[in-house]
Amino acid sequence: MAGHTPQISTEPVVWTPVGDFTDIRYEHSAEGIAKITINRPEVRNAFRPQTIVEISQALTEARDNPAVGVIVLTGEGPNAFCSGGDQRVRGDTGYLSEPGAAGAVGRFHVTDLHIQMRRLPKPIVAMVAGYAIGGGHVLHLVCDLTIAADNARFGQVGPRVGSFDGGYGASLLAEIVGAKKAKEIWFLCRQYDAHQAERMGMVNTVVPLADLERETVQWCREMLALSPFALRLMKASFHAAEDGMAGIQQLAHDANLLFYANEEAKEGREAFKARRRPEFEKFPRRP
Numbered sequence: 001m002a003g004h005t006p007q008i009s010t011e012p013v014v015w016t017p018v019g020d021f022t023d024i025r026y027e028h029s030a031e032g033i034a035k036i037t038i039n040r041p042e043v044r045n046a047f048r049p050q051t052i053v054e055i056s057q058a059l060t061e062a063r064d065n066p067a068v069g070v071i072v073l074t075g076e077g078p079n080a081f082c083s084g085g086d087q088r089v090r091g092d093t094g095y096l097s098e099p100g101a102a103g104a105v106g107r108f109h110v111t112d113l114h115i116q117m118r119r120l121p122k123p124i125v126a127m128v129a130g131y132a133i134g135g136g137h138v139l140h141l142v143c144d145l146t147i148a149a150d151n152a153r154f155g156q157v158g159p160r161v162g163s164f165d166g167g168y169g170a171s172l173l174a175e176i177v178g179a180k181k182a183k184e185i186w187f188l189c190r191q192y193d194a195h196q197a198e199r200m201g202m203v204n205t206v207v208p209l210a211d212l213e214r215e216t217v218q219w220c221r222e223m224l225a226l227s228p229f230a231l232r233l234m235k236a237s238f239h240a241a242e243d244g245m246a247g248i249q250q251l252a253h254d255a256n257l258l259f260y261a262n263e264e265a266k267e268g269r270e271a272f273k274a275r276r277r278p279e280f281e282k283f284p285r286r287p
């Protein structure tokens with residue numbers, strides 16, 4: 001029955017800027033899409049520590065804002081989604097927030113960002129035009145879906161520039177494309193075009209560059225028409241297997257979120273507050 005198929009808008013999206021950032025643009029659409037754009041096209045949208053801090057702040061807003069249902073992560077301009085860590089601020093101890101400062105100690109800010117993206121209970125869509133390279137490639141892998149423009153190019157460069165990501169950059173890639181292909185990608189540091197990436201399963205769809213945002217927004221609108229908690233539980237379910245105990249913890253706590261609204265859980269809460277014995281015997285021991 002046609003009435004069961006939700007009508008998805010095809011109207012052009014209108015973005016409203018949110019917050020005050022230097023390295024990213026953060027925007028909302030009225031229908032519930034949050035868009036984070038890495039805004040450093042002069043370095044192919046490479047990230048420095050400040051960039052990661054700002055992406056993380058925007059993700060926190062998107063998570064906590066009940067009006068937001070789906071998040072898009074992208075890069076400014078047609079040339080790059082992201083080229084990974086900004087090599088100009090790479091030091092001997094990681095990436096430096098204050099390069100040149102006496103005693104400055106770096107770290108890998110993306111470590112926490114990847115976890116935040118995995119934990120975030122709303123779908124994150126990578127919208128990729130141009131290069132997704134190095135740490136930028138890992139960023140798109142960590143997103144839940146990837147929509148690529150036909151000019152997109154994917155690859156890892158770590159072994160060429162003295163780096164490697166043995167975290168999600170290895171495990172998730174192997175999960176997605178298979179171990180042999182993942183090793184090829186890391187061991188040879190080749191680049192792959194959008195259609196090759198699609199055939200490998202790294203990309204959900206490839207569209208002409210001019211249609212990239214329209215297509216991405218359509219995918220977001222389709223997800224926005226669905227049950228948010230079902231999507232949340234599906235994301236957690238996929239990650240329960242992939243993330244081991246941390247993934248199971250997320251899924252289990254999501255189950256507890258639902259349980260709190262259940263009469264059986266409420267009986268425990270109310271009995272404690274009333275200083276009486278909880279009457280759990282009135283609840284069925286389900287088969």
Ligand SMILES: CC(C)(COP(=O)(O)OP(=O)(O)OC[C@H]1O[C@@H](n2cnc3c(N)ncnc32)[C@H](O)[C@@H]1OP(=O)(O)O)[C@@H](O)C(=O)NCCC(=O)NCCSC(=O)c1cc(O)c2ccccc2c1O
Nearest residue numbers: 042043044046083084085086087108131134135163164165
């Ligand atoms: C991305 C490219 C393939 C694009 O090539 P193209 O020919 O289109 O453009 P240019 O090479 O001329 O670049 C234009 C302009 O941008 C500068 N630039 C590009 N990428 C970076 C970068 N990553 N850092 C700094 N600057 C960059 C480039 O120098 C030019 O500037 P001009 O002033 O000369 O105009 C190609 O640019 C390319 O291969 N880029 C380097 C990719 C790279 O090495 N990325 C870093 C890999 S390591 C990494 O990302 C990483 C980060 C982490 O935080 C980790 C954490 C934990 C574990 C591992 C990590 C990790 O591996």
